[in-house]
């Protein structure tokens with residue numbers, strides 16, 4: 001049960017997992033949202049994995065040390081996502 005979802009937009013639209021994840025990864029989440037998402041990850045394996053992978057790949061890209069350990073298709077997915085979030 002989730003009595004209150006801090007990610008819900010003003011129009012009452014329920015955000016998808018990916019939308020929540022993007023706010024978190026983007027670093028735009030407030031404390032309440034981070035707390036909610038932490039709890040959400042405990043129950044939502046896809047979110048947990050995506051978050052984990054996002055962070056891993058962000059570190060990877062930052063260090064420019066590509067060991068190629070992450071599956072290629074997932075790498076591409078995340079890269080696309082990161083490119084949307086941080087245009088360079």
Ligand SMILES: [Zn+2]
Pocket residue numbers: 017040044046047
């Ligand atoms: Zn989720």
